[in-house]
Amino acid sequence: MRTAEIVRDTNETRIRLKLNLDGTGAADIQTGVGFLDHMLTLFARHGDFDLTVRCDGDTEVDGHHSVEDIGISLGRAFTQALGDKRGICRYGQFLLPMDETLVLIAVDLSGRDYLGWTVELPAAKVGFIGLYRDEQTLQPVEYFCKLPQDIAERDVLVLDPMLATGGSAIDAITQIKKHGAKRIKFIGLIAAPEGIEALHKAHPDVDIYLGAKDDHLNENGYIVPGLGDAGDRIYGTK
Secondary structure, eight states: OOEEEEEEEOSSEEEEEEEETTSOSOEEEEOSOHHHHHHHHHHHHHHTOEEEEEEEEOTTTOSHHHHHHHHHHHHHHHHHHHTTOTTOOSEEEEEEEOSSOEEEEEEETTSOOOOOOOOOOOOOOOOEEEEEEOTTTOOEEEEEEEOOTTGGGSEEEEEOSEESSSHHHHHHHHHHHHTTOOEEEEEEEEEOHHHHHHHHHHOTTSEEEEEEEOSEEOTTSOEESOOSOHHHHHHOOO
16 A cells, blocks of 8 residues: 655654555544644545644644644655655646636646745734723723734734724734834724824824714713714623
8 A cells, every 4th residue: 555654853843644545535634723634634535545644833833833844744745655656647637616716736746846836825814902991091901912923024904893082093003013013004983083083193104994984072982973882782781
């Protein structure tokens, strides 16, 4: 049988991989990266080979070390399992038309290392800054902040349903800038003129996109006419 077993240990990952080219499409994948588990499972199923992968990687930092090292291990496994490639056609191609994609792939098993990749894969990441408004001072209070490690290299969209006094948005954008972000846009549903003015004054480099601009703030700092408290609207607490 055409099989391979790969063991790869680095400072970032510990990988154990088994491949059987003459299998049935069975996959047992545990990489610590959910989307990669899904893709490798489909890879084995549609390729009709058996694949077992175990990876213990530094996913608390990011998933890219695990993805890279599994790719290296998988390439070595195929090379080992194919042996001298006797009886295999050198070239192969496949065209896959689907509702939202059209994929053309060609493979050359000659052994020459080359990859031609023309694929756009937007890789959006989600961060979260938890803020609540002090009802006495109307100032924001931060209770949680977790942002992508590479935020300085990304276009950042700050999403907030309602821009009232602008305090929370201003503080959130300030925190994001402290982490190195430079290309920032604010997107909201409803805003008061006071909040727009405050946000623009604090961060004139940030473009503001809104669904609607309401009339003013009342004495409690709420948008008039507004839609009520955003949290209550989302979670149905009132």
